[in-house]
Amino acid sequence: MELLACFSPVLWDLLQREKSVWALQILVQAYLHMPPENLQQLVLSAEREAAQGFLTLMLQGKLQGKLQEQALGHLTALLLQRYPRLTSQLFIDLSPLIPFLAVSDLMRFPPSLIANDSVQQGYRGSGENSLEEDKGLRCMTSCSLAAIRDYSPGMRPEQKEALAKRLPAPELFGEVPELLWAVLPLLPHLPLENFLKLSPHQIQALEDSWPAGLGPGHARHVLRSLVNQSVQDGEEQVCRLGPLACLLSPEELDPTGPVERGLLECAANGTLSPEGWVAYELLGVLRSSGGAVLSPRELRVWAPLFPQLGLRFLQELSEPQLRAMLPVLQGTSVTPAQAVLLLGRLLPRHDVSSSNFSASHQRSLSPFAQFLWKKMQVPTNLTLRNLQALGTLAGGMSCEFLQQINSMVDFLEVVHMIYQLPTRIRGSLRACIWAELQRRTAMPEPEWTTVGPELNGLDSKLLLDLPIQLMDRLSNESIMLVVELVQRAPEQLLALTPLHQAALAERALQNLAPKETPVSGEVLETLGPLVGFLGTESTRQIPLQILLSHLSQLQGFCLGETFATELGWLLLQESVLGKSELWSQDEVEQAGRLVFTLSTEAISLIPREALGPETLERLLEKQQSWQQSRVGQLCRGPQLAAKKAALVAGVVRPAAEDLPEPVPNCADVRGTFPAAWSATQIAEMELSDCKDCLTLFAGDPGLGPEELRAAMVVGSPRGFGPEQILQLSRLLIGLGDRELQELILVDWGVLTTLGQIDGWSSTQLRIVVSSFLRQSGRHVNHLDFIHLTALGYTFCGLWPEELQHISSWEFSQAALFLGTLHLQCSEEQLEVLAHLFVLPGGFGPISNWGPEIFTEIGTIAAGIPDLALSALLRGQIQGVTPLAISVIPPPKFAVVFSPIQLSSLTSAQAVAVTPEQMAFLSPEQRRAVGWAQHEGKESPEQQSRSTAWGLQDWSRPSWSLVLTISFLGHLL
Numbered sequence: 001m002e003l004l005a006c007f008s009p010v011l012w013d014l015l016q017r018e019k020s021v022w023a024l025q026i027l028v029q030a031y032l033h034m035p036p037e038n039l040q041q042l043v044l045s046a047e048r049e050a051a052q053g054f055l056t057l058m059l060q061g062k063l064q065g066k067l068q069e070q071a072l073g074h075l076t077a078l079l080l081q082r083y084p085r086l087t088s089q090l091f092i093d094l095s096p097l098i099p100f101l102a103v104s105d106l107m108r109f110p111p112s113l114i115a116n117d118s119v120q121q122g123y124r125g126s127g128e129n130s131l132e133e134d135k136g137l138r139c140m141t142s143c144s145l146a147a148i149r150d151y152s153p154g155m156r157p158e159q160k161e162a163l164a165k166r167l168p169a170p171e172l173f174g175e176v177p178e179l180l181w182a183v184l185p186l187l188p189h190l191p192l193e194n195f196l197k198l199s200p201h202q203i204q205a206l207e208d209s210w211p212a213g214l215g216p217g218h219a220r221h222v223l224r225s226l227v228n229q230s231v232q233d234g235e236e237q238v239c240r241l242g243p244l245a246c247l248l249s250p251e252e253l254d255p256t257g258p259v260e261r262g263l264l265e266c267a268a269n270g271t272l273s274p275e276g277w278v279a280y281e282l283l284g285v286l287r288s289s290g291g292a293v294l295s296p297r298e299l300r301v302w303a304p305l306f307p308q309l310g311l312r313f314l315q316e317l318s319e320p321q322l323r324a325m326l327p328v329l330q331g332t333s334v335t336p337a338q339a340v341l342l343l344g345r346l347l348p349r350h351d352v353s354s355s356n357f358s359a360s361h362q363r364s365l366s367p368f369a370q371f372l373w374k375k376m377q378v379p380t381n382l383t384l385r386n387l388q389a390l391g392t393l394a395g396g397m398s399c400e401f402l403q404q405i406n407s408m409v410d411f412l413e414v415v416h417m418i419y420q421l422p423t424r425i426r427g428s429l430r431a432c433i434w435a436e437l438q439r440r441t442a443m444p445e446p447e448w449t450t451v452g453p454e455l456n457g458l459d460s461k462l463l464l465d466l467p468i469q470l471m472d473r474l475s476n477e478s479i480m481l482v483v484e485l486v487q488r489a490p491e492q493l494l495a496l497t498p499l500h501q502a503a504l505a506e507r508a509l510q511n512l513a514p515k516e517t518p519v520s521g522e523v524l525e526t527l528g529p530l531v532g533f534l535g536t537e538s539t540r541q542i543p544l545q546i547l548l549s550h551l552s553q554l555q556g557f558c559l560g561e562t563f564a565t566e567l568g569w570l571l572l573q574e575s576v577l578g579k580s581e582l583w584s585q586d587e588v589e590q591a592g593r594l595v596f597t598l599s600t601e602a603i604s605l606i607p608r609e610a611l612g613p614e615t616l617e618r619l620l621e622k623q624q625s626w627q628q629s630r631v632g633q634l635c636r637g638p639q640l641a642a643k644k645a646a647l648v649a650g651v652v653r654p655a656a657e658d659l660p661e662p663v664p665n666c667a668d669v670r671g672t673f674p675a676a677w678s679a680t681q682i683a684e685m686e687l688s689d690c691k692d693c694l695t696l697f698a699g700d701p702g703l704g705p706e707e708l709r710a711a712m713v714v715g716s717p718r719g720f721g722p723e724q725i726l727q728l729s730r731l732l733i734g735l736g737d738r739e740l741q742e743l744i745l746v747d748w749g750v751l752t753t754l755g756q757i758d759g760w761s762s763t764q765l766r767i768v769v770s771s772f773l774r775q776s777g778r779h780v781n782h783l784d785f786i787h788l789t790a791l792g793y794t795f796c797g798l799w800p801e802e803l804q805h806i807s808s809w810e811f812s813q814a815a816l817f818l819g820t821l822h823l824q825c826s827e828e829q830l831e832v833l834a835h836l837f838v839l840p841g842g843f844g845p846i847s848n849w850g851p852e853i854f855t856e857i858g859t860i861a862a863g864i865p866d867l868a869l870s871a872l873l874r875g876q877i878q879g880v881t882p883l884a885i886s887v888i889p890p891p892k893f894a895v896v897f898s899p900i901q902l903s904s905l906t907s908a909q910a911v912a913v914t915p916e917q918m919a920f921l922s923p924e925q926r927r928a929v930g931w932a933q934h935e936g937k938e939s940p941e942q943q944s945r946s947t948a949w950g951l952q953d954w955s956r957p958s959w960s961l962v963l964t965i966s967f968l969g970h971l972l
Contacts, residue, residue, distance in 0.1 A: 080105055098163075099154035102521055106162035152185040156525070157552045164189035180206055188214045200225045210244055219247050246271040260285060267304040273621050274305050275696065277613075277667040283308055283692075291316045296324030307335055308695065311723055314341055322346060335695065337727035340749055369396030369423070373852070384413055395421045398850070399432035399875060408440060419461045424495050427906030428851050428878035434467055461485065464492055467935040468503045468907070479511045483526060490529040494558055494634035497911045498533075499933055501560060505533040513541070521546050525553070529631075532559040539566040544575045555592050556626070558635035568597035581605040585615055593623045600646045608650035616648055617671040641675070641702055648672045652681070666692040674711075675702030683710040698729040705761070708734030718742040725750045730757050737767060745772045748790065755792025758822070765797030765824065781805040788814035796825040803832045809841030819858020819881070827889055830863025847871065851879025862888045869896040874904040882912035894920035902928035907935050 080086070086109045148163065155163075164186040180187075180202055187195065187210075195218050203225040210222060223244055245259075246266035263282055266272035272279060283305055291299070291313050299321060306314075306325075314322075322345055373396030387394045395418060405411045415433055418425060425433075463482050466474065474482075482504065486493045493501060508530050512523045519542045524531060531554065539562075547570060559567065571577050571594065577587045580602040588595065588610050595603065623640070626632045651672060654661055661681055662668075666689040669677065674697050682690070682697075690697075690713045697703060697711040712734040714724070725732070726749060732740070745751055745768065754768055769791065773780070778787070780802045788795060788811060795818060811833070825833070834857075837843045843853050846868045854861055854876060861884040869892075885905070888896075894917070902910075902925055910932035918926055 080108070095148075095151055098148075098151040099156075099159070101159065106159060106166070109166055148183055148186065155185075157189070160186050161189040161549060161552075167194075181209075184209060188218060190218070196221055214244070219244055223247060261301070264301055264304065274308055275670055276617055276621065277671045279305055279308065280667050280670050280692070287313060291321070292318070294321070296321060299325050307338070309338075311337060311341055311727055314338060319345060335727065337723050337725075337729075340726055341723045369393045373397055384410070384417065387414065388417060392421055392423050394418065395423050395425065395429070396852070397429070398852070399429065402429075402432055402436055411436070411440065415462065419465070425465070426855070427882075427908045428855075428875065430465060431878055431906050461492060464496070464504070468500055469934065469936045471503055471507045474507065476511050479508055483508050483528070483530065486530055487528045490558070490631055491634050493529055494631065494636075497907050497933070498560060498636065499911065500907060500935075501530075501533040502535060502562070503934075505530040506535060506538060509534060509538055517541065518543050519546065521549065524550055529557050532557040532563050534563050536562060536566050539563055539570070542570075544570065544573055548576050551590065551592070551594060554594060555622075556631070558631055559597065559637060561638050564597045564638065567594065568599060568602065571598065572602060579605075581607065583607065583610050585610045585612070588615055588619070593619065593626060595619060595647070596623065596640050596643050598643070600642050603643055603646040604649060606647075608655075611647065611650055613651065613668075613671050616651060619647070620644070620673060644673065645676060648676045652676050652678075665689045669693045669696060673702070674700040675707070677707070679704075679706040679710040682707055687713055694727065694731065698727070698731045701730070701759075703730075705733055705759075709736075710734070716742070720744070722747045722750050726753050729753060730759065733757065733759055733764070737763060740764060740767045741771055743771065744775065746775050751790045752792070755790050755794050758793050758824075760793060760797075760824070762797075762824070765794050767797070768794040769797035779805075781807065783807075783810065785810045785813035789817045792818070793821060793824065796823050796829060798829075800826075800828050800832045803829060803836075806836060807841065808836045808839040811836045812842045815857045815860060819856060819860050819884075821859065822883065822887060823859055825863075827863070827892075830860060831865065832863070833860050834863035834865070849876060851875050854879035854884075855881060857884075859884045859887050866892060866896045870898070870901075872901065874901075877901055877904055878906055878909070880909065882908050885909050886912045886914050886917075888917070890914070890917045890920040893917045894922070894925065897925070899924045899928040903931050905929070905932040907933060 091109055152160065152163075167183060167186065167190065184206065198221070203222055210219075214222065226244075245262040260282060263272060263278060267274050267279060267282075286302055286305070286309070294302075299317075303325065317325075322342060326342075326346075369392055373393060387397075397418075402411070402414065405414060418429070418433070463474070463478055464485055471479075486504075493504070496504070505527070508527055509519070509523070512526055513519050519538075524542065524546060527534075547567075554567070571591060572579055577583065577591060580598060583606050588606065591598075595606075651668070652662065652664070661678070663681055663684045664672075664677055665686065669689075670693070674682075674693070685693075690711060694711070694714070697708070703711070708731050712728075712731055714728065717735060717739045720728075720743060725743065732743070732754065735743075743750070745754065751772060760768070772778075772791070772794075780798065783791075783806060788806070815837070823830075837853075837857065837860075838845060843849060846864060858881050861880050893913075899922075902921075905913075910929050913929050918929065921929065
């Protein structure tokens, strides 16, 4: 290796002057086997200034993993600069570095990547020379294809897309399977118009190995070619289709038995949605045969679809059948109604109620760490080991506890431990940590001499949580550590406020690309999930072709509202996907769930022929699947109800104004979503179809009372057992007042289910609570915290004069759960509830409350009297939950909080302030909220006003704090 380093200047000189192939090959192999400390020698020989950034990282030993890949990509780009004319031979020579080539470099290769134009002409020609040229083509092609085959596993999707566009037309492969085998990984990325040129013989040659990532258009072409073959054995045919069998519909093949088994396997492995129309067809087959005749083995095969079967089917099964199913059902998401039914059949009745209540309330009454910390009365002299032994409870520590830690080293170790906890740091504790850092870094310099190497493992989550106004002071190395953390754990980014996310994304981009310069594909890939939070100006720095080649990457990211709006506009540009009114099915498939970044108007212009039932179902499934993912659940994206409605309008609305509205069947509802259909359309559905879709209707929060009423076609509520009520769930909102009074509410499972439903009218809330009191024979003053918790949302059905009789002790225990709900109580009801807390058995005078009590009571804090709220101190205010901030009536919010109090809000609290609340605030109050939202990053005018409020001057952080943060970053 040392010898190679000595001769590297000679090799580079040969490359520059003579374009030596053997020198290139030696260097390529050297790159792949050279450690970072030796790789620098080659860089020094090439482009000293251009590679200086990578050199610095290498010399510091920081170039590992992804950064080393970027260095190899940079070096490969340097090599390509030596060759103005890119050829297929050069591609072969560089093939080991294919995974490190930038998309922009791959796109520079000619379309005839595998065989140059002259050779292709010879191959298609005739005469004596054509045979030799044919051999030349075969030799060149086999080498290129071997390179693609060998190195494609390490390539990113966007690289494969770029290479696929460089492949020759499929007919040039002839009927030679070897050539197609080599480019098999690229076929899912081949443009559809070229893919359709594959002959049936070519498709048959690959039928056992089609990649699972084929796009719908590609897969349909393969299916049509393979299904049309005359194969008598249906089971053999399904097996030969492999993953493509998941795209079949039950009527496509005969006999149906093997197809059913193949599709059931697809449902079991998650490839086939159990809520889609194909699964619905399978359920029809199962229902028609009757569950009673199925053996336990056959039932286990159908287990993935059990949540869609409803109660009637399970009621037909015998106890031995149910017991045989239990092991399989443990891994299946059965509905609460089915769980109660199964337990009711297999356990004594009294055990069902207690186990149902216990399971649900153990989840809902999970205690706050802050509350337990206060209850434990933790001593101030705890060691770090004692704190670590507390686990997540340590996240409940008070600000006073942190302030009493004398040693700076001990303080930083405790902060390190807090940031390593799996739970999110609450806003008041976060504010306390940074305020303490600000105070402590103003100490004399000798205090820092005790900071030792024990902090070397400090988690970069601390840097990710940096206040917004300090981000500009971060070193480039520290910001790259944050970028790496976001790449590894995007959910930590999603825990931040939108303003914090945007500031972090802009700071990272500032470090990676000079201002007002185009954003390269490498920069886009390095930013990763941060891309979704770039602002308008930064988003427009992304070249359209780079954007187009990274659409598949963006599909998996959380997109902030600003970036999503801008992306939707860019997608409609001519060089990307073009105007939506000209889209075909290909553009829709390419956009995927990013179609929801388009405006509602643009979506409504997509031609109906581009949005067939299968295409719509796939789009909606992709979106739903993403929303149910870990990242999707944490993403605070815009509401999509109007855009989804525009997308399916061609299916749910008549083609002309003079035509009647279509009446859906259950398959239509599954292929779209329940809220897409009007109350009139749902009411006209066949009874059997409506019953088959009850679970879907009950689970769609977009259905209003009228639609829910139309879907309630299950007979008289008087005969409903607990299982039926659990199954209907939110559909019960559609019951009339008299029907609601007929429900039997004494079962714990039923009461809890109704209490977890949000959306009752005030009249319905009253009916549910009064029916429960009447049927149970209880008076309001007899309700304990278990009853109060089970009532949930329906708790607001009690009159204010009734609420006064609730035990203050019982209510203070139930507040831990009730305070997490956005209760529909009136202002008068909330005031009565807040008063219960100050009575004997409650928490005592409000002036004595710590922040943990405000956190515990949650939204009920909105009922605290105006005078008491206006007297709250900074620490108390920061204990109020963001949800509670948002539900305080706007007039009251404006009256009780002064600018100084509003400026003490945490960033999460300030972001929770609603537009309606802001409209009632004075200009000075609005500036205070903006100051808190941006954590002190403001204009000079606002800074002067902040000083007038007597605020801590976060906008001018001490240099010692900046040095501290930089120091912490270097320890990572």
